Amino acid sequence: MDIGFFGAAKGVTGSCFLVAVGESRVLVDCGFFQGQGYCSDKNYQEFGFNPETIDAVVITHTHQDHIGRLPLLFNRKGKPTIYSTKPTRDLSQLILDDGYNIMVEESEKCGRDPLYRERDVEAVFSSWKGVSYRDPVEVAPGVTVTWHDAGHVLGSSFVVVEGDGKKVAFSGDIGSEGVPILHDTEALPQDLDMFMCESTYGDRLHDPPTDRLNKLRDAVIENHKKRGVLMIPAFSIERMQEVLFEMNIIVDSEGIDPGQVYLDSPLAISATRVYASYQEELELDIPQGFVDNDFFHFKGLHVTETVGESKGINNASQPKVILAGAGMMNAGRITHHLVRYLDDPNNTLLVIGYQAVGTLGRKIVEGQSPVKIFDYSVDVKAKIVRIDSYSGHADYDKLTRWVKDSTVKRIQLIHGDEEAMIAFQKHLLHQGVEEVSIPSEGDWITV
Numbered sequence: 001m002d003i004g005f006f007g008a009a010k011g012v013t014g015s016c017f018l019v020a021v022g023e024s025r026v027l028v029d030c031g032f033f034q035g036q037g038y039c040s041d042k043n044y045q046e047f048g049f050n051p052e053t054i055d056a057v058v059i060t061h062t063h064q065d066h067i068g069r070l071p072l073l074f075n076r077k078g079k080p081t082i083y084s085t086k087p088t089r090d091l092s093q094l095i096l097d098d099g100y101n102i103m104v105e106e107s108e109k110c111g112r113d114p115l116y117r118e119r120d121v122e123a124v125f126s127s128w129k130g131v132s133y134r135d136p137v138e139v140a141p142g143v144t145v146t147w148h149d150a151g152h153v154l155g156s157s158f159v160v161v162e163g164d165g166k167k168v169a170f171s172g173d174i175g176s177e178g179v180p181i182l183h184d185t186e187a188l189p190q191d192l193d194m195f196m197c198e199s200t201y202g203d204r205l206h207d208p209p210t211d212r213l214n215k216l217r218d219a220v221i222e223n224h225k226k227r228g229v230l231m232i233p234a235f236s237i238e239r240m241q242e243v244l245f246e247m248n249i250i251v252d253s254e255g256i257d258p259g260q261v262y263l264d265s266p267l268a269i270s271a272t273r274v275y276a277s278y279q280e281e282l283e284l285d286i287p288q289g290f291v292d293n294d295f296f297h298f299k300g301l302h303v304t305e306t307v308g309e310s311k312g313i314n315n316a317s318q319p320k321v322i323l324a325g326a327g328m329m330n331a332g333r334i335t336h337h338l339v340r341y342l343d344d345p346n347n348t349l350l351v352i353g354y355q356a357v358g359t360l361g362r363k364i365v366e367g368q369s370p371v372k373i374f375d376y377s378v379d380v381k382a383k384i385v386r387i388d389s390y391s392g393h394a395d396y397d398k399l400t401r402w403v404k405d406s407t408v409k410r411i412q413l414i415h416g417d418e419e420a421m422i423a424f425q426k427h428l429l430h431q432g433v434e435e436v437s438i439p440s441e442g443d444w445i446t447v
């Protein structure tokens, strides 16, 4: 079995690995390079392999950096069959439809041809098959793949690829501990010849997850007392459903009055419907004795799908809570609410996710004031509260325990910044793993 690295090598995004067994060619993920948007040269570059030779694409989970270049693959004459868990397929439809519109807008702005056409997105979904966890599938002659729960987002997986008598696992992204709505990450198989391990937080440890519900509850209660506006920007998929689930506990189980609550993100609204339709794939940490039919909906929650409904939030009485995309506040409906409410000390901005350098969210948490939003200069007077325990990725402590519970001796580090990879490499070697390598883009290895 030969494995080529075509993305997320010495970098966090663009996940794409080519597995060659005999004549069969299988990709694991086909992600978009994030950071500088769709217009970046990286996304316009050729793949580094001939798309027409690819028999199948195995998808680990629904994030753009794992699926974003699938339409491009079809645009460049690829005709593979795509395989993933069923929730991943459904969520990916939302993400790629949404991503198509953003891509067209961005390419117009930067004066480039669109990366791909709408028909390419349609072609992706007409050849996408849903699979079940722990159910081996022969995706190409001589190549069998099994999906296992990674606990990162709904439907997320690490995959075990078998061929040529070898067994290799690809981590995809591994979830952090204590996520209130997902299963724990499954154990790695014991007889792996090689493991491709993500290393996003290869050099970081998270706060314990126990205090997030308490901090969210405190913010809701304080906002209600002040009759203010509590703004909670969150990623539309997974983070938003976690917040809705916890709000459901605070409001419907504990009986706390939050005032009016608005879920103001079309993508998050659609994604929540997908989450609700796959409740058997979730593991909800429900308080003892609490019975509910709908864990993402609670008293006082309004779902504002249209632009008109969203604008109507301005006229709603206070106190109110606004849950809106995007997580780093650099786009989406949250920006309009920030313009309106950020300059009032009576209001609160609850920041629950990672804020990348250069984003509006990062500027606000670093204390910048005023900040520029559209053409407005907005004073930051609202109270800023951070909860750092909502994290999408495992820290190095969880990853190390997970790897050490298996017998794997050879590891390739992927999906991380080089600095984090080097720290994690040292750590794993110190922990007794025999071989830990950091491949570069374009490298090939034989297993």
Ligand SMILES: [Zn+2]
Pocket: 061, 063, 152, 173
């Ligand atoms: Zn991910």
